[in-house]
Amino acid sequence: METSDTQRPAAANPWSILLLLAIALLISFIDRTSLSSALADKNFLREFGLTSVERGWLNSAFFWTYGLFQLVMGWIVDRYGVKWPYAVCFALWCAATALTGIVTTLGALIAMRLVIGAAEAIVIPASYRWMGDNFQESQKGLAVGLFTMGGKFGPAIGAPVAAWMIVNHSWQAMFILTGVVGLLWLAPWLLMLKSDLPSRAQMAAAKKRASSVTLGGLLASPVVWGGMINNFCYGYFTFYCMTWMPAYLVEQRGLSLENSGLYTFFSFAGIAIVATIAGWVADRMISRGGDAVKVRKGFVIAGFIGGTTVLLGAYAESLTMALFWNVLSLSLLGFVTANNTTLCKLTLIPKPAIGLNTGLQQVATSLAGGVSASLSGWLLHVGGNYELPMLAIFGFLVLGAVNSLVLLQRKWAPKVNDTPLDQPQADAHPLPRT
Structure with a gap:
């Protein structure tokens, strides 16, 4: 959402919110890659009697909805802000991760992966929407670099942690714990981030600008x-x-x-x-x-x-x-x-x-x-x-x-209202010119 400078709910300390976004990205990668460790577990394979083809279905299911819902999530955060859409989607994918440890059929497994993919589709559009509103051009490179560390350390940390939990407990416990523990992130998100849910007038203006x-x-x-x-x-x-x-x-x-x-x-x-x-x-x-x-x-x-x-x-x-x-x-x-x-x-x-x-x-x-x-x-x-x-x-x-x-x-x-990008907008800094 884009408002005037006086109306914009800019973060008092954007770097602390950026840390939350990076942690959320890390959690999303742990939840999306935890299945890879489960598919290497003999008990998991025996439980569902999975063939190689079915393992392929499971591996790819996440990407079906993750890719399809990217544009939907981008449209949502452009019009309705970041805080509440992200909170709802985060809770949904954590719940689906936890429920993966309870389901007993292949169809239910695939359904959980589809839900996780759809809900996690909000992560990138919402994060860059928020960074675009709260960091100046001379800060964006560092901000994006710090944020993307979550996506790189997620696979590095997620696989060994998931494997350890499966070996020492079970694949069911691994899914349930990763989903439930992830929900702890919601508390600081809801407390620290100012609401950017627009009023009716602001929503109408935002829809007009976005369109x-x-x-x-x-x-x-x-x-x-x-x-x-x-x-x-x-x-x-x-x-x-x-x-x-x-x-x-x-x-x-x-x-x-x-x-x-x-x-x-x-x-x-x-x-x-x-x-x-x-x-x-x-x-x-x-x-x-x-x-x-x-x-x-x-x-x-x-x-x-x-x-x-x-x-x-x-x-x-x-x-x-x-x-x-x-x-x-x-x-x-x-x-x-x-x-x-x-x-x-x-x-x-x-x-x-x-x-x-x-x-x-x-x-x-x-x-x-x-x-x-x-x-x-x-x-x-x-x-x-x-x-x-x-x-x-x-x-x-x-x-x-x-x-x-x-x-x-x-x-x-791209242009907005036929205005070149490097021409200053009402609340944006112009890009440096050569």
Whole structure:
């Protein structure tokens, strides 16, 4: 929601709310990835008599609704604010996670995954809607970098924690506890965040502003397409690492499952740390007069190029060098993380359209998850090793770098009421001009 400066319920300390958003993102990744640990548990498989095809249904069910509901959630937060829609969806996905530990049929399992996917679809649109309203351009890179750490540490922490709970208790207890404990987050969220639920007059004004940027208007912008392509290319690599990196390290590099998890953790910790530092450095450059678009594009292109070093790991003869390039390539991709998100979801996007655009961008991210997992498996089958899957990653990363250079230009940004993006709005700071 966008109001005048005097009406806007800006956070007294936006960094504390940002911490809550990052923790919520971490919880969402723990809840969405907990199923992977359960699917490795013999008791879980025996309980439901799952075939390989049915395991595939379960793994993909989350992405069906997660992708479909991105635009819906973006539309909601653009018109009705962040606090209450997020609270309702958070409670819903935690409840569905807990209920997963109680259900007894495959259909009910799939239903719970569909509910979790639909409810978690609010996380990204709502978070960037809130950050767009509460951080200045010179703060957004660091803010996005800190926020995305939740998404990177979520998979790193969630898998071993879920596995430990299954081994020491049961898969039922794992789902119930992760769902119930997650609900504790709601207390500080409801207490600390000021309500941004609009009045009738504000809602009418917000609807009018939001409707000035339609879905068709967004899709007519090369910047929006450039953001979707970048999100796909970035997501292709990161989802590959979430789904296939442990198998690569075990099957082709001979590591134990325990050690493969350790190096997976290092890779995701690396991208999280680099993303935060790169976002902060870009912010400092912009605050000293650098052009926001050019600065962030430079980091994005450098990150895509740096990530292509994953191919050096594929052809490395020694285990040490393979592990080095494996960790380094994903870590260097961190130059893309915060700056691409800030550029494509905040800097180049009018405030009334942040939620809708973010939902649209997340559709591309969700598509990347499905394509990366399936295409990598087919290429592994065809080639007999992981060189072809990594060549595909290389190709998508190069595409991301070229796409950033060509399509992410201020002149092609979406318009609000036919007003260029870099012309000051009533409550927005103008972007730096060259």
